[in-house]
Amino acid sequence: MESLKQKILTEGKVLSDSVIKVDAFLNHQVDPGFMQLVGDEFASKFALTGVNKIITLESSGITPAVMTGLGLGVPVVFARKRKSLTLNHHLYSAEVYSYTKKESNEISVSKDYIDSDDVVLIIDDILANGQAALGMIDLVEQTGAALEGIGIVIEKGFQEGGELLRRRGIRVESLATIASLKNGQVTFQNGEETI
Numbered sequence: 001m002e003s004l005k006q007k008i009l010t011e012g013k014v015l016s017d018s019v020i021k022v023d024a025f026l027n028h029q030v031d032p033g034f035m036q037l038v039g040d041e042f043a044s045k046f047a048l049t050g051v052n053k054i055i056t057l058e059s060s061g062i063t064p065a066v067m068t069g070l071g072l073g074v075p076v077v078f079a080r081k082r083k084s085l086t087l088n089h090h091l092y093s094a095e096v097y098s099y100t101k102k103e104s105n106e107i108s109v110s111k112d113y114i115d116s117d118d119v120v121l122i123i124d125d126i127l128a129n130g131q132a133a134l135g136m137i138d139l140v141e142q143t144g145a146a147l148e149g150i151g152i153v154i155e156k157g158f159q160e161g162g163e164l165l166r167r168r169g170i171r172v173e174s175l176a177t178i179a180s181l182k183n184g185q186v187t188f189q190n191g192e193e194t195i
C-alpha cells in the first residue's frame with residue numbers, strides 16, 4: 001500500500017535496528033481518514049471470504065480493525081490485556097509473550113461474542129515475532145471458529161512472525177513489509193525507499 005509506505009517514511013521514526021516508532025499515525029495519534037483507507041484495503045482483500053467477525057488486540061489493533069469492520073460490515077471484538085470488573089469470567093484466555101518487554105501477558109475475550117459458527121479475520125497493527133498473533137489464533141481455536149486469515153498493517157519481515165504464521169498455512173496479508181531498519185533507514189521488501 002503505497003500511501004502507507006509514504007506515511008512510514010515521513011512520519012515513522014527508526015529507534016533501533018529492530019524497532020520503528022509509528023506513534024504519529026498508528027500507536028498513539030490516529031489519522032482517521034488514513035485509517036479508513038487501511039480498513040478499505042483489508043476489506044477488499046478479505047471481501048467475499050465469508051468473514052463475519054474481526055478479532056484484534058487492544059489497543060493499537062482497534063483502529064485498523066474497526067475501519068476494516070466498517071468496510072466489511074461485520075462486528076469487531078478486541079481481546080483485552082487485563083480482566084476488568086465486567087470482563088472476569090466466561091472467558092477464553094491465552095498467553096502472549098512479549099520479546100520487547102520480556103514478559104507474558106494473558107489476553108482474553110468473552111465467550112459471549114465469538115462462537116464456533118464464526119469465520120474470523122484477525123487484524124493487528126504490527127507483526128514482529130508473531131506472539132500476539134499466535135495468542136489470538138489460540139483464542140480463535142478455543143472457540144472452534146474458522147480462521148480466514150490475518151491482516152497486518154506493518155510487518156517487520158526481518159523478524160520471524162510472518163514466516164511462522166505462513167508456515168502454518170495461515171493467509172497473512174500485510175499492507176507494508178519492512179525488510180530492514182539498519183542504520184536508521186527503512187527499506188521495504190519490494191523497493192528501496194529509505195528515511
Ligand code: 5GP
Nearest residue numbers: 018019020022126127128129130131132161
Ligand atoms: P509480536 O508479538 O509479533 O512480536 O509483536 C507484536 C506487537 O509488539 C505489536 O502489536 C506492537 O504493538 C509491538 N511491536 C513489535 N515491534 C514493534 C515495533 O518495531 N514498533 C512498534 N511501534 N511496535 C512494535
